[in-house]
Amino acid sequence: MTTIATERSSWLQPTTLTNGNTLVRSAPFPFFVGKDVLSRDLLPKLLEDFPRLRGAGYLPYEKAHCGDAINKLIEQLVAPDFADTIGDNLGIDKLSQYPTYVSISRFLKKRHGNIHTDGKSKIATALLYLNPEWTVDGNGCLRFLNRIDDYDDMVVPEIKPTYGTLVAFKRTENSFHGHLPFEGERLVIQVAWLASEADKARKARDGRLSYKLKRIQGWLSRIFGREKQAGQP
Ligand SMILES: O=C(O)CCC(=O)C(=O)O
Ligand SMILES: [Fe+2]
Numbered sequence: 226m227t228t229i230a231t232e233r234s235s236w237l238q239p240t241t242l243t244n245g246n247t248l249v250r251s252a253p254f255p256f257f258v259g260k261d262v263l264s265r266d267l268l269p270k271l272l273e274d275f276p277r278l279r280g281a282g283y284l285p286y287e288k289a290h291c292g293d294a295i296n297k298l299i300e301q302l303v304a305p306d307f308a309d310t311i312g313d314n315l316g317i318d319k320l321s322q323y324p325t326y327v328s329i330s331r332f333l334k335k336r337h338g339n340i341h342t343d344g345k346s347k348i349a350t351a352l353l354y355l356n357p358e359w360t361v362d363g364n365g366c367l368r369f370l371n372r373i374d375d376y377d378d379m380v381v382p383e384i385k386p387t388y389g390t391l392v393a394f395k396r397t398e399n400s401f402h403g404h405l406p407f408e409g410e411r412l413v414i415q416v417a418w419l420a421s422e423a424d425k426a427r428k429a430r431d432g433r434l435s436y437k438l439k440r441i442q443g444w445l446s447r448i449f450g451r452e453k454q455a456g457q458p
Contacts, residue, residue: 236267237301239310242391247314253380255315256369256394262353263298263389270294271355275412278331280439283415285432286327295414299327302353302416312418315349315395323348323418324425328432330413333365340373340403343396346424347417351393354386355412365407367392373401386411 241247247259263271274292278284288296301307305321312320343350352367359365366383368376383404384392394400419425 235301235304236264236298237262237307239307242310242314248381249314250380251316253371254395254397254400255317256380256392256400257311257314258381258384259391261389262391265388267294267298268355268357268388271298272357272412275331275355276329278329279443280436281330281332281334282337282439283328283330283413283432284436284439285429286329286414291329298353299414299416302351302414303327308418311349311351311393315393317349317395320349320418323420324422326417326419326425326428326432328415328417330415331410333407333409333411335406335408338365338404338406340370340376340401342373342398342400342402343417345396346419346421346428347396348420349393349395349418351391351416352386353414353416354390355388355414356386356410357388359385359387361407364405365411367402367404369394370401370403376403376405386413 241262242257242259246261247257249257270292271294274294274296276287276290276295278290286299291299303325308321308325309319312318363383366385368383369380370376371378371380384390394402417428419428
């Protein structure tokens with residue numbers, strides 16, 4: 226893990242979301258797609274400091290599991306001025322007034338990515354992708370969709386989860402999104418702005434429980450996987 230001097234400079238500039246390079250849409254639900262919001266120079270440090278999570282899917286952010294660069298990045302993502310700029314792009318007044326819940330995903334299983342809207346406890350969701358490159362089309366690429374039952378009815382072309390791509394959307398009854406199945410490493414930081422502190426406490430509790438269950442699942446599959454291999458003819 227690297228140590229970053231506590232300089233005041235910001236890596237995530239709100240102006241990168243308002244300078245015309247960001248695709249902003251208000252229909253069929255408010256969302257935007259920002260590219261290159263992070264300087265490429267930061268990539269090695271961010272990769273080094275990305276948590277070595279056990280378990281697939283989104284797990285609650287724990288400061289102690291991340292290096293300084295990731296912690297600093299998350300601080301900037303949830304900072305009031307950055308949150309308010311995200312909210313402005315989504316037509317949400319003062320997004321920073323809402324509590325945040327941060328989660329991180331390092332690995333995906335094939336079962337992830339089903340089309341959904343996100344739960345009602347969320348006001349808005351942001352996803353910051355940190356993968357140095359994404360060589361596959363389709364699998365693992367985020368799709369904003371018109372319907373809950375058709376991966377091909379895309380609102381805009383699918384979004385590769387490559388380093389420095391930041392997407393955000395307002396949670397609505399039709400904020401359909403998902404991706405085709407992908408299994409393997411896929412680095413993402415997710416910030417959700419939640420309707421209430423009670424929602425945040427519940428999500429944190431559920432997230433911790435799911436982290437424990439995923440670790441147990443991991444142990445079991447390692448143990449039984451080994452037994453199965455050993456028992457093979
Ligand atoms: O990882 C992604 O690209 C989407 C994740 C997502 O939609 C979710 O966790 O609710
Ligand atoms: Fe989602």
